Amino acid sequence: MGQTLLQIEDLHTQFFTSRGVVRAVDGVSLHIDAGETLGVVGESGCGKTITALSVLRLVPEPGKITSGRILFRGRDVTKMEDEEIRDFRGSDVAMIFQDPMTSLNPVTKVGFQIEEAMTAHNRFSASLAKTRVVELLKRVRVPAAETRVKDYPHQFSGGMRQRAMIAMGLANEPSLLIADEPTTALDVTVQAQIIQLMKQLNRELGTAMMLITHNMALVASLCQRVVVMYAGRIVEEGPVEQIFRSPQHPYTWSLLRSVPRVDEARKDRLVSIRGLPPDLTNPPPGCKFHPRCPFVVDRCRVEEPSLGEVALNQVARCWVLMRNVKEEDVAAAKASALSIEAAQKLKADAEAAAAEVDSVAGS
């Protein structure tokens, strides 16, 4: 492992709404090494996006980083002056957003939007920036890059726009690229292309990547390490292979069960996580996952576990741990799982509810 690039220590980001304080990020600590790819997973509304936005100090009103440190190469982002944070954004850490359809300015040429990412910082001269735009678009495999720089976003397809967003993110050769659900808004074949592209770029350029997603399959194909978040907290963290092989937190287990796997005969029904993520203005006592946990014990309802080492490099926040759950209980949990249709409906409901929380938080 290389040197530590980003170190988040006990980060708290809260939204002060009329309904109360939403603890969107509640004591998150994580780190990313240079060149490493870290996955941050969880359902919508679990705080992963807000964690990422906190790193760039772009948390929307009425949100605020209330405590904690975000150290980038030893500099604390939370204490930077206005000009310092401006120059930090996009040059040291760049971010790619979820929806390429809305993340580009519709009335400005794509090429210029990439170019201005460079002219905002002093790394490239104005004339070099111009030629680099074409290079960057070529690098992200936009065909006919020379002519497409003069196009407007609406003349690009969704996949091409996301490529342009990635090109913009790479423009200043940042040491960390944060990608927030970079493929969610794209259709499946395009998703695969974008994943392929990001993999290649990570290999070629050595850019560290923080991938935010709810999609475990994406993590498996792109990341070395994974952080699982639930209700603003980290519930499990470890190397991807290890977590996939033996998840210890029931939430991680449930997330993994909800991914259809091609290599596995469909003898099990897909497990969907029942219920909705908790209301972050008024989270449940004890373990925040206990109302939805199939393996809940009495202690979970009253006392919140801390992150404890469960294996080499792997930590989990659970009183039970999957390795202690009896076979028949696991089988029962699987058997009681909902049909895919019901599961999908529940998931849609949960996402709608989370989106509502987001919109309240964002307003």
Next chain:
Amino acid sequence: MATAIGLAGQVDWDVPEQTGLWKDAWVRFRRNRLAVAGLVVIVLMIVLALGARLPTAPGGLWRILHLTNEPFLQDVTNSYATPSLQHPLGTDILGRDQLSRILYGASISLTIGIVVQFLILGIGGSIGMAAGYFGGWIDNLLMRFTDIMYAFPDLLLVLVFVAAFGPSFWSIFIALGLVYWVGLARLVRGQVLSIKEKEYVEAAIMTGTSPLKLIVKHLVPNSLGPVIVTLTFGIPAAIFTEAALSFLGIGIRPPEPSWGVMIEDGYAGIFADPRQVIFPGIAVALTMLSFTFVGDGLRDALDPRMRR
């Protein structure tokens, strides 16, 4: 939104309390202090305007209270009187009591402003429904006609209508209805079109069921909010138009004390006594402002997408 999950397989939801749309809207409306203030002013004004017309005699309530005279009673010996207990807002050039004239004028302005909205709803609603429902040439005709209507500024067209019907309360009333229905018709048309595209309506059409009932059933709850908001914003516009017409000498004619008439009269004698225009001017502005606040409040309360 807290969720409780029962034992394996059994899902228990704390279903959020079903606060109805209207109750919800009322809660949101009440949170808007300006809107509530506007509503209070309007209600007060309606009560006073009714009082001015009741019981039977103009200026009735106030005469009974021995506060003011009738709005038409002249007393030339007492012209341009300064405010007193007998004449709280003074008198005009003919010695007529200003307060009772303003209250009488309120009844004219409020009647025109509010009642005309029903006429607009009738005309605009039915034309919009017809255009949206039948589509085709009827719809095309409506849209072309709207083009022509948009070529006239509102006030110009009302002026021409009123000129054609002769200056009176009723001609203003009808002219307003004939001019301001266009926006509402377009709104209703759009709503009908979007409901028509819904799958259940398409399915009903395919199975031979008359879709009209279905559309009406879905149209009313869907478009009630925007329609109410549009009509509410129409009230200050109508009040303004009446006052402007009367001010220009083309609307309601003296001695009927419409606010516009009072402002016109007062403007003629502005060098003698500016109060003659100040009080009716404030009355018009305050009424329009109150309706605008209520309209803003209703819009935010009824249309969650516009909320903020």
Next chain:
Amino acid sequence: MSVTAGAPFRRGAPSFLSWIPTGRGTTLTIYIVKRLLWMIPVLFFVIVITFVLMHLAPGSPWDREGRQLSPQVVENLNIKYGLDKPLWQQFVIYVWGVIHFDFGDSLRQPGQHVSDLILVSWPYTFTLGAVTFILLVPIGIGLGVIAALRQNSLVDYTALGLATAAASTPNFVVGIFLIIIFALGMNKLTGGTFYFPTGGMPSPFNPFQVELIMPVITLGALPTAYIARLTRSSTLDTLRQDFVRTAWAKGLKARLVVVRHVLKNSLIPVVTALGPTFAFLITGSFITETLFSIPGIGRTFVSSIAARDYTVILGTTILFALLIALVNLVVDVLYVFIDPRVRLTE
């Protein structure tokens, strides 16, 4: 033919004009030609509606307050101005005249051509309207942008409060209050040495005369408030867009984020509002010119309505309708250049 994307007020030419061929590059020209052609039926129906309404009206141009003209005189006048002919004949004659730019003679001002009356009064209205428009657009946009960027600050509340008050105070009330304060009040206060003049507009072409100050405020208050409110809400909407977050994430300077990304988008709907604003300036001129005794077209129109001067009413109405149609066309064409997403499509 219609214009697509995010333009709620947009109206295209009707489908019966769609036989006109289109080609790449000439689309805009053809669009403009189609819209100009579509103005012909619109103006025709404007004439029809106004003409019919005017002739429905009770009373006639020969009504006089006090002593009425004798029936013989009225009959002679009717014959002289062709009012004795059947309505449809009068209409055909009128339209025939309009096609030849002949708008007839004024019925109340003997020997005056309608076109001459318009030419004489037009400069007053134009100067007043142009000065107001040139001031109101930047002031309205400026207030709206500042209010939006400082949302929920004192500046925002002040601007919004002023705009709301101005948007719901009738312009004649604004004008009268200005007169009371700045003419009557200042006259009294300074003992008659300094006050704003209320009457007239001595020179029709001079945009810098002191007599214009109060009329311009009277005419401009409401549309300024309208533009300010629209700009504010549109800017607030844009500030919440994803691409603005992208711009911040790039590390752009705040000024560039606002100018290049926020304003470039948020001012697009404001352009659409210029059409209604222009229409408002026309109706506003009726009141403002009457209030300040400015002999412009607005006052000519109002007094001709009161006097049932049919030909003058028709002439000015046609002029207003034509101006509004042209302004709407200019706004729609402008839109194509401002918003790259807008395509003129069949």
